[in-house]
Amino acid sequence: MTQTPESLCQALIDAARKAGADAADAMAAEGSSLSIEVRQGALEHAERSEGIDLGLRVFIGQRQATVSASDTRAETIEAMAERAVAMAKEAPEDPYAGLAAAEQLATDWDLDALELFDPAEEPAPAMLQADALAAEAAGLAIEGVTQVQSAAAGYGSHAVHLAATNGFSGGYKRSSRSISCTAIAGTGTGMERDYDGDSRTFQSDLRSAADIGQQAGERAIARLNARRPKTGSYPVLFDERVSSSLIGHLLAAVNGGSIARGSSWLKDAMGEQILPDTLSVLEDPYRPRMAGSRPFDGEGLPTQRRAIIKDGILTGWTLDLASARKLGLSSTGNAARGIGSVPSPSQWNIALTQGHQSREQLLADMGTGLLVTSMIGSTINPNTGDYSRGAAGFWVENGEIAYPVNECTIAGNLRDMLRSIVPANDARSHLSRVVPSLLVEGMTLAGN
Known part of the structure; x- marks a missing residue:
């Protein structure tokens, strides 16, 4: 069975109860990111990451402890809960710690209205590289710009879920799309640099790579002397x-x-x-x-x-x-x-x-x-x-x-x-x- 952030949170809560916690809350975040950086018209760096991170907070009376891991195996979840409970038993009392009362919790929300996630297909690495190259070229086209220190494009998406023993359970997904450019003008000790970039939730809202590169170049030129x-x-x-x-x-x-x-x-x-x-x-x-x-x-x-x-x-x-x-x-x-x-x-x-x-x-x-x-x-x-x-x-x-x-x-x-x-x-x-x-x-x- 596929492990979702929601099911992982529930597994953490169940393990905490079994380990002796009076109360607990859990977070799970699953995400991926892709970034492309170019230099002098060629690929300089490409990085992709994927993973799931887990966090568990437990309470023993007014004592609390938090643990985290990036391993979703059942034995790891069990060990997290046992370790957190052991830590909480040794922690100092905090009279202000504790979960929310049930009547305080959010019970209804409209994720569609928030538009936190772009349903468009994840951009291919070639598309990100093309954006980074376009930003670099636009920066270099500004007279007086001697080099582009970096031009990059990236995409990321992640899902997060929160659950607790007070009955709360909720989550959402996010996406992000970005382009950036750092241009350098002048030479030697007279060099100046400046930057421009844009980051949006939806690809369609993102400024053009050419505009970003041009703006970075013009800003760098303006700082000379x-x-x-x-x-x-x-x-x-x-x-x-x-x-x-x-x-x-x-x-x-x-x-x-x-x-x-x-x-x-x-x-x-x-x-x-x-x-x-x-x-x-x-x-x-x-x-x-x-x-x-x-x-x-x-x-x-x-x-x-x-x-x-x-x-x-x-x-x-x-x-x-x-x-x-x-x-x-x-x-x-x-x-x-x-x-x-x-x-x-x-x-x-x-x-x-x-x-x-x-x-x-x-x-x-x-x-x-x-x-x-x-x-x-x-x-x-x-x-x-x-x-x-x-x-x-x-x-x-x-x-x-x-x-x-x-x-x-x-x-x-x-x-x-x-x-x-x-x-x-x-x-x-x-x-x-x-x-x-x-x-x-x-x-x-x-x-x-």
């Missing part, structure tokens, strides 16, 4: 390519795990104004064809649409069961987990309110300052929100791009930065984080 900017206090415009990182720092600060530990610069900010009153941060796990969409979370609870920030005001934390219990609240259906890890809070699809101006109009408004298109490194103080990152991009004078810049650092405090952000209207709606370019006034810039 970069200088270090002047040190001082200037407005900074975070390009749409990197602006989601700012909202990412905000999302990390409202994560229930950080709040429960008291290690967040927003731990006492519930009900306070965090963003301008025209902006909201919305979470929607039901957007079709999105990698961040899901009908239930990693503990079997229904996911939900919610406003994390509404009209600038912080309205709620992101909670799984454990962090919610510790804070005396209810889970928001945001538990994420890996095969071999316990659940932890995570956001799904996020969207920040877009503005009414284009990026070019914000550039004109900022006058003199920095347009950031890439960042490296990160020093974020989780308790104070102090922010410092290496940056590269373009110097702006009189509202127009003057020249490329690199080797600089931008710094500020996230509370101050977020309260003053001005959004453009250029967010890409197909991303899991829909965040436009963001203008921040008066950041400290360290350059020359």
Whole structure:
């Protein structure tokens, strides 16, 4: 009989009960991936992987333990359960650990509406190679591009199932299709590189390989002859390519795990104004064809649409069961987990309110300052929100791009930065984080 993720989860649950677990949940993920990379017009690397991974979490009272394996034999499943129970008996008690109550569980969902899996036939390796070659050729066709460091195309599909002794059982399948290209311009110490790529659930939504390669080449050319900017206090415009990182720092600060530990610069900010009153941060796990969409979370609870920030005001934390219990609240259906890890809070699809101006109009408004298109490194103080990152991009004078810049650092405090952000209207709606370019006034810039 063919072993499905669902049947494997049930076998794990049965083995856990037999081994003496008071309660248990199990995950099984079955998937395959294919990636093709080319270089100088020829195949550079091809990789295919297939496999099934199993994860089991057991409870002995308020003690828990997690084990994982990639072997589906019956004797392995039995050994996993015995080992997990033995580990749980030696683990410290956790008053907040435990499965969801039956009345909390998701019981009805519409996978067809989510469109998480592309029913089209898996692309052949030759098709992926053709896409990678087309991206490379388009990058090399840009005058000034000296080489394409890498051009790749890939496909992946996987099925995941979750089951528990509280009665929950559910699963779904996902697919992904991607193309990427990294181009290098210039020579010697003057070389610069940049990147473009696209990843979608459905092949039909994917941007063309030629467009991706061309964009990578043009971006690399634009970075040639970069200088270090002047040190001082200037407005900074975070390009749409990197602006989601700012909202990412905000999302990390409202994560229930950080709040429960008291290690967040927003731990006492519930009900306070965090963003301008025209902006909201919305979470929607039901957007079709999105990698961040899901009908239930990693503990079997229904996911939900919610406003994390509404009209600038912080309205709620992101909670799984454990962090919610510790804070005396209810889970928001945001538990994420890996095969071999316990659940932890995570956001799904996020969207920040877009503005009414284009990026070019914000550039004109900022006058003199920095347009950031890439960042490296990160020093974020989780308790104070102090922010410092290496940056590269373009110097702006009189509202127009003057020249490329690199080797600089931008710094500020996230509370101050977020309260003053001005959004453009250029967010890409197909991303899991829909965040436009963001203008921040008066950041400290360290350059020359």
